[in-house]
Amino acid sequence: MNIIVFGGSGGIGAALLEQLSRRFPDATVFSTWYMSPPSDHLMKSVRWSQVNVTSEQSVQAFAGQFDKVHWLINAVGMLHRASLEEQVKLPEKSLRQIDADFFLQNIQTNTLPTLLLAKHFEFALKHDERAHFATVSAKVGSIEDNRLGGWHSYRCSKAALNMAIKNISIEWRRRLSNVCVTALHPGTTDTALSAPFQRNVPDGKLFTAQYTAACLVDVLSSLSAADSGKFLAYDGQELPW
Ligand SMILES: NC(=O)c1ccc[n+]([C@@H]2O[C@H](COP(=O)([O-])OP(=O)(O)OC[C@H]3O[C@@H](n4cnc5c(N)ncnc54)[C@H](OP(=O)(O)O)[C@@H]3O)[C@@H](O)[C@H]2O)c1
Known part of the structure; x- marks a missing residue:
């Protein structure tokens, strides 16, 4: 089994x-x-490669080494640019803060990679065994669930990602009928991505990454190809697109 x-x-x-x-x-x-x-403690158990998933060349070169893949999970994403090397940029609170470069960077990092991965891993996912193609999306990408507004670039990039996931599931329904294609909402999780926004998270709603990962693996393990095309939260609840 290859993951x-x-x-x-x-x-x-x-x-x-x-x-x-x-x-x-x-x-x-x-x-x-x-x-x-990567962290030292994962060096032994995992085979690592440096891949820029926003570059088709980089994705294609990496995909070339696989004949068969059973679980493919895309956990790449961005919400802000808060690293020291770059100009700090937080998600927009209003339209006045829209910045074309930041918007495009969100689309490039949150939306494009899933399409590139689908294109270049189709060959390795097509086999007789059960397989998963999942991307970590975000509930704020749900158009129907959007009540607060704001975070324009991130919300748009995750809504577009969700459309990509749905589209991939439709295209693969016949050709790759063994694959379950899903968008996953992890819940607010204590990572560098959520760090600037954790102050207002209600008690008990900021998950450790370990808890989130255990939930997401539980959810994926419970699914079959018949569930392909769903947007699912960490607790297995189906979310509106
Ligand atoms: N944390 C939350 O509360 C939360 C909530 C909802 C959804 N999500 C989603 O969950 C996913 C994972 O987020 P996280 O919280 O684990 O964030 P994180 O700790 O900031 O990790 C982001 C990951 O994306 C990778 N990445 C960014 N740009 C890349 C590129 N061009 N090529 C390859 N890799 C790239 C980073 O790799 P390098 O650092 O090596 O470049 C890193 O591994 C994201 O899609 C996020 O939107 C998170």
Whole structure:
């Protein structure tokens, strides 16, 4: 069994790797990082590659080494630019804060990679065994659930991601009928991505990455290809697109 987690250097991605390695001790687990080298404790159990998932060339070169993949999870994403090297940019509170470069960076990081991964891993996902193609999305990408507004770039990029997931599930329904394609909402999780926004999270609603990963693996384990095309929260609840 081959498992790949894209973005294993991130908070949720690293916890998914720990969880998957524990649950599937016989599986070969692969992962990718881009700017942040992976944690030491995951060096032995995981096969790492440096991949820029926003670059088709980089995705294609990485995909070329796989004949068969059973679980592919994309845990790459961005909400803000708060690193020291770059100009700090937080998600927009109002339209006045729209910045074209930041908007495009959100689309490039949150939306495009899932389409590139679907294109280049189609070959390796097409087989007779059960397979997963899942991306960590966000409930704020739900158009129907949007009551607060704001965070324009992130919300738009995750709504577009959700459309991509739905589209992939439709295209693969006949051709890759073994694959369950899903968008996952992890819940608010204590990682670098959510760090600037944790103050107003209600008690008990800020999850550890370990808890989130365990929930997401439970959800995926309970699904079959008949569930393909769903947007699911960490607790298994189906969310409106
Ligand atoms: N944390 C939350 O509360 C929360 C809530 C809802 C949804 N989500 C979603 O969950 C996913 C994971 O988020 P997280 O909280 O784990 O964030 P995180 O800790 O900031 O991790 C982000 C990951 O994305 C990778 N990445 C970014 N740009 C990349 C690129 N161009 N190529 C390859 N990898 C790239 C990073 O890799 P490098 O650092 O190595 O570049 C890192 O592994 C995201 O899609 C996020 O939107 C998170």
